[in-house]
Amino acid sequence: xxxxxxxxxxxxxxxxxxxxxxxxxxxxxxxxxxxxxxxxxxxxxxxxxxxxxxxxxxxxxxxxxxxxxxxxxxxxxxxxxxxxxxxxxxxxxxxxxxxxxxxxxxxxxxxxxxxxxxxxxxxxxxxxxxxxxxxxxxxxxxxxxxxxxxxxxxxxxxxxxxxxxxxxxxxxxxxxxxxxxxxxxxxxxxxxxxxxxxxxxxxxxxxxxxxxxxxxxxxxxxxxxxxxxxxxxxxxxxxxxxxxxxxxxxxxxxxxxxxxxxxxxxxxxxxxxxxxxxxxxxxxxxxxxxxxxxxxxxxxxxxxxxxxxxxxxxxxxxxxxxxxxxxxxxxxxxxxxxxxxxxxxxxxxxxxxxxxxxxxxxxxxxxxxxxxxxxxxxxxxxxxxxxxxxxxxxxxxxxxxxxxxxxxxxxxxxxxxxxxxxxxxxxxxxxxxxxxxxxxxxxxxxxxxxxxxxxxxxxxxxxxxxxxxxxxxxxxxxxxxxxxxxxxxxxxxxxxxxxxxxxxxxxxxxxxxxxxxxxxxxxxxxxxxxxxxxxxxxxxxxxxxxxxxxxxxxxxxxxxxxxxxxxxxxxxxxxxxxxxxxxxxxxxxxxxxxxxxxxxxxxxxxxxxxxxxxxxxxxxxxxxxxxxxxxxxxxxxxx
Numbered sequence: 001x002x003x004x005x006x007x008x009x010x011x012x013x014x015x016x017x018x019x020x021x022x023x024x025x026x027x028x029x030x031x032x033x034x035x036x037x038x039x040x041x042x043x044x045x046x047x048x049x050x051x052x053x054x055x056x057x058x059x060x061x062x063x064x065x066x067x068x069x070x071x072x073x074x075x076x077x078x079x080x081x082x083x084x085x086x087x088x089x090x091x092x093x094x095x096x097x098x099x100x101x102x103x104x105x106x107x108x109x110x111x112x113x114x115x116x117x118x119x120x121x122x123x124x125x126x127x128x129x130x131x132x133x134x135x136x137x138x139x140x141x142x143x144x145x146x147x148x149x150x151x152x153x154x155x156x157x158x159x160x161x162x163x164x165x166x167x168x169x170x171x172x173x174x175x176x177x178x179x180x181x182x183x184x185x186x187x188x189x190x191x192x193x194x195x196x197x198x199x200x201x202x203x204x205x206x207x208x209x210x211x212x213x214x215x216x217x218x219x220x221x222x223x224x225x226x227x228x229x230x231x232x233x234x235x236x237x238x239x240x241x242x243x244x245x246x247x248x249x250x251x252x253x254x255x256x257x258x259x260x261x262x263x264x265x266x267x268x269x270x271x272x273x274x275x276x277x278x279x280x281x282x283x284x285x286x287x288x289x290x291x292x293x294x295x296x297x298x299x300x301x302x303x304x305x306x307x308x309x310x311x312x313x314x315x316x317x318x319x320x321x322x323x324x325x326x327x328x329x330x331x332x333x334x335x336x337x338x339x340x341x342x343x344x345x346x347x348x349x350x351x352x353x354x355x356x357x358x359x360x361x362x363x364x365x366x367x368x369x370x371x372x373x374x375x376x377x378x379x380x381x382x383x384x385x386x387x388x389x390x391x392x393x394x395x396x397x398x399x400x401x402x403x404x405x406x407x408x409x410x411x412x413x414x415x416x417x418x419x420x421x422x423x424x425x426x427x428x429x430x431x432x433x434x435x436x437x438x439x440x441x442x443x444x445x446x447x448x449x450x451x452x453x454x455x456x457x458x459x460x461x462x463x464x465x466x467x468x469x470x471x472x473x474x475x476x477x478x479x480x481x482x483x484x485x486x487x488x489x490x491x492x493x494x495x496x497x498x499x500x501x502x503x504x505x506x507x508x509x510x511x512x513x514x515x516x517x518x519x520x521x522x523x524x525x526x527x528x529x530x531x532x533x534x535x536x537x538x539x540x541x542x543x544x545x546x547x548x549x550x551x552x553x554x555x556x557x558x559x560x561x562x563x564x565x566x567x568x569x570x571x572x573x574x575x576x577x578x579x580x581x582x583x584x585x586x587x588x589x590x591x592x593x594x595x596x597x598x599x600x601x602x603x604x605x606x607x608x609x610x611x612x613x614x615x616x617x618x619x620x621x622x623x624x625x626x627x628x629x630x631x632x633x634x635x636x637x638x639x
Contacts, residue, residue: 025144025145027407028407028408029141029153029157029160030156030157030160031403031404031407032092032137032141032404032408033137033157033158033160033161033164034160034161034164035133035137035164035400035404036130036133036134036137037160037162037163038167038168038393039099039102039133040164040165041165041167041168041169042168042393043065043123043126043130044068044069044460044589045168045169045464046168046169046172047123048061048461048464049176049464049468049480049483050176050386051065051116052464052465052468053180053382053386053468053480054116054382054383054386055256055345056116057597057601058462058465058597058601059597059598060597061465062461062462062593062594062595062596062598063597063598064120065461066461066589066590066591066594066596067590067594068123068124069127069586069587069589069590069593070586071124071127071128071130072127072131072134072582072585072586072590073584073587074583075132075134075135075582075586076433076583080432082132082135082579083432083576088140088143089140089409089410091132091135092133092136092404092408093401093405095133096133096400096401096404097397097401099129099130099397100394100395100397100400102125102126103394103397104391104394106122106123106390107386107387107388107394110383110387111383115383134579134582135579138578138579139578140409140411141157142569142574143411143413144409144411150566152503153503154503154559155499155500155502155504155506155559158502158503158558158559158562159496159555162496162554162558163492163496166487166491166492166495166551169464169487169491170489170491170492172389172393173480173481173483173484173487174480174481174484175389175484176385176386176388176484177385177479177480177481177482177484178481179380179381179384179385179388180382180385180480180481181479181481183380183381183384183385184325184378184379184380185220185325187376187378187379188220188222188377189374189376190225190226190311190374190376190377191225191227191372191373191375192227192229192338192372192374193228193229193370194228194229194230194231194337194363194367194369194370194371194372195228195230195231195370196231196232196369197232198228200229203310206312206356206358209312209356211314211355213316213317213318214317215317216316217316218315218317218325220314220315221313221316222377223312224311227309227310228309229361231307231363231367231369232307233305234304234305234306234307234308235303235305236302236304237303239305239362242308243308243341243360245358246310246342246358246359246360247342249357250343250346250357250358253357254349254351254352255345255346255347256345256346256347305362306337306363306365308341308361309360309361310359310360311343311358311359312356312357312359313358313359313377314353314354314355315348315353315354317353318350318353319348319349319350319353320350321350323349323350323381324348324383325348325349325353326345326346326347326348326380326381327346327377327378328345328377328379329343329344329346329359329376329377329378330344330376330472331375331471331472331477332375332376332471332477332538333374334372335371335372335373336373336471336536337363337364337366337367337373338361338363338364338371338372338375339362339364340359340360340375340470341360341472342358342359343359343360344472344473378479380480432573435573436580439568440627444625444626444627445626446584448564448622448623448625449581449584449588450622451588451618452519452588452619452622452623453585453588454588454592454615454616454618454619455523455526455612455613455615456554456589457589457591457592457593457596458592458593458599458608458612458615459526459529459612461593462596462600462608466529466532466533466605467483468483473605474605475605476532476536476538478543485540486544487551489544490547491547491550491551492551493548494547494552495554495555497552498521498552498553498554498555498557499555499556499558499559500555501556502556502558502560503559505559506559506563511564511567511628514559515560515623516623517556518556518559518560519560519619519620519623520557521554521556522553522554522558522560522619523616523619523620524553524616525549525552526550526609526613526616528546528547529546529550529612530609530613531546532546532609533608533609534606564626564628565578565581566578567628568581592615596608599611
């Protein structure tokens, strides 16, 4: 070997090493799959938290965010074009720029009226760009590494992919929660107490509340500071009248615009005759599920019900023009016999700051002794918090583009093959699909791809709403920052350990040896949500520990799924075939996720998580029938 000294030769040697794929895989695989995971977690999971915090219902969240899976479902339709046009490296860089632009679009539209439709449009564009990025990244992974390296690094790639997902649910949510807390008012605690024999005075009309602007810091004003409720039951008609008046008052004064839109839409649907599918399928299904599996209804035959207390909430002065103050109200701890029946969400502006919003706390009709519960009102500028968060993401993807411009390898096999005629290209395009569906035992392969994550597809839609929702709705009433902490710290460490361990074990003994332990690890830890929904712990450490168990199992068990997709994709068209497998994976996540919110709102969180455990059974059945070489993934002996 001839050695030539000088800085020019050093630069030349570095560039030649780059082009000859001499780059250490650790320099690009972690960052590439982190970049691949970020838009996925944003579109699939962070949207759930954001829309929940902005007052969108669970049914709408689950339905519309599940539809965002569609680009990953149909990406095999254009995956051959990534093989035929340009290089995988070019596609990766181009899509990272487009994803960054989509993030900026979301940031700009969050504060606008009609934000739900506008942000969904940008999320759709991001989803298509992200799906294309996935095709190219997976292709570069398989072209740039040999089979043993692919098996060894599958744990690394899936771990950094999941780190991106947990960072989205963790660091990004913590960031949004921190901005919310700094842009909001101080939290206000409300004590609610019940007393036997306590005689309540007649509640005043909200028009009688005297509100005068106060100088100084903007604050929440709550009257009374302690809600005292007598345990003697009241006529049901009286209580229903009070609750109905409070709800109407809040809607008329613009305190809950999201609920106002829902009621208007329901009214419009009621004026239109329901279609055949809704009359003959949806409504009977709702009635059957609610009656058989829903929470037990409180008997309505008695003319008496639990007593109620009334709260009035307003601001001390007007917010700045164009700004709004959003309040979230719910029980944080104490006797479950106390529940908030009206007034979970309020939006104050310069137009309604001096109008008292109404909240109604009711006690259980069986409560006959002195007891107490603590409620809390939290506030923050939710649109601003999420807008800033997405601007940060846009800047992050610009950095990804710059870094990968220099650090991605140049595999010799990564080249465009657009040298054929249009007719020949079309033939090649469809031939890749035909070859995939001619694989041996294709039915068993497809069943595994569709059913392995059947239970998880439903949990991921509702896990964050469960943690965020108030206790009256069956949730754990965590703050946005606490949800980020639970997923982004303890959960991240557990996931990392599980993912790396899964990759190491599969590389040592092969996937066949570890398949069943991974199937169990993937599904059984979902039991932690059954525990959380039944016991309703208020300790963030207990909740974080339970999530850590689920995340460790997921990290270990998902390794089997990733390796099986690589195994199925082996052959001449591995990039396109891997894209087809990920399309079926996305379809398996999309369809169950679409109806998960509907089921949860029919049967409640505790029964929903029991249903999720039943939904793990198809994964075990599908795993029994898959074809798999005994030594796939093991290091080949060199002799």
